[in-house]
Amino acid sequence: NAGVTQTPKFQVLKTGQSMTLQCAQDMNHEYMSWYRQDPGMGLRLIHYSVGAGITDQGEVPNGYNVSRSTTEDFPLRLLSAAPSQTSVYFCASKTDREIGEQYFGPGTRLTVT
Amino acid sequence: GNSVTQMEGPVTLSEEAFLTINCTYTATGYPSLFWYVQYPGEGLQLLLKATKADDKGSNKGFEATYRKETTSFHLEKGSVQVSDSAVYFCALSERIQGAQKLVFGQGTRLTINP
Numbered sequence: 001n002a003g004v005t006q007t008p009k010f011q012v013l014k015t016g017q018s019m020t021l022q023c024a025q026d027m028n029h030e031y032m033s034w035y036r037q038d039p040g041m042g043l044r045l046i047h048y049s050v051g052a053g054i055t056d057q058g059e060v061p062n063g064y065n066v067s068r069s070t071t072e073d074f075p076l077r078l079l080s081a082a083p084s085q086t087s088v089y090f091c092a093s094k095t096d097r098e099i100g101e102q103y104f105g106p107g108t109r110l111t112v113t
Numbered sequence: 114g115n116s117v118t119q120m121e122g123p124v125t126l127s128e129e130a131f132l133t134i135n136c137t138y139t140a141t142g143y144p145s146l147f148w149y150v151q152y153p154g155e156g157l158q159l160l161l162k163a164t165k166a167d168d169k170g171s172n173k174g175f176e177a178t179y180r181k182e183t184t185s186f187h188l189e190k191g192s193v194q195v196s197d198s199a200v201y202f203c204a205l206s207e208r209i210q211g212a213q214k215l216v217f218g219q220g221t222r223l224t225i226n227p
Binding site for chain 1: 117154155156157158159162202212213214215217218219220
């Protein structure tokens with residue numbers, strides 16, 4: 001199992017550009033989520049999905065879109081990048097049927113200039 | 114809403130020292146509690162968890178006990194190693210609209226010197 005994979009590892013964007021951060025998992029997990037990590041603020045939930053075709057907003061959803069067309073993939077789209085979106089982004093997955101471990105990807109470091 | 118507060122870092126210790134990282138939470142109901150660890154350049158990994166009051170989670174020499182009366186889940190290790198240098202996150206699990214989500218503390222950076 002590859003676990004949770006994310007691409008790219010690093011990305012630099014100019015203000016106003018759009019891009020998609022990719023996330024995939026091969027564990028057949030129902031629940032997937034996106035977090036951003038900023039210094040001194042821990043991880044904050046952006047969007048999450050409890051299964052294919054179902055998504056919902058987390059704590060900081062503005063400026064981001066998601067879709068879940070398959071169980072495996074959960075891409076995060078930045079519609080018009082802003083400097084405030086400079087952060088490290090983590091994708092995670094888990095089986096929602098139990099109180100258990102979320103498996104995190106290695107992260108994408110995004111800089112918006 | 115639910116929240117998690119951790120002791121401010123960074124924390125710097127010498128090898129073989131005793132470690133405590135404080136974590137307190139605010140929650141309605143009885144959440145599950147977790148400690149996650151993030152090594153440099155990597156994603157978060159689950160270190161230990163506790164699902165009900167008085168449970169003790171343990172792993173790799175680390176321990177934490179779910180204390181409902183003090184709403185705390187402090188992380189301890191009796192003798193730290195250089196390889197324990199990492200950022201540690203306390204988190205609670207809350208169920209909202211049928212989904213279980215993690216709420217994280219701000220993280221505590223730990224550096225162990227040889």
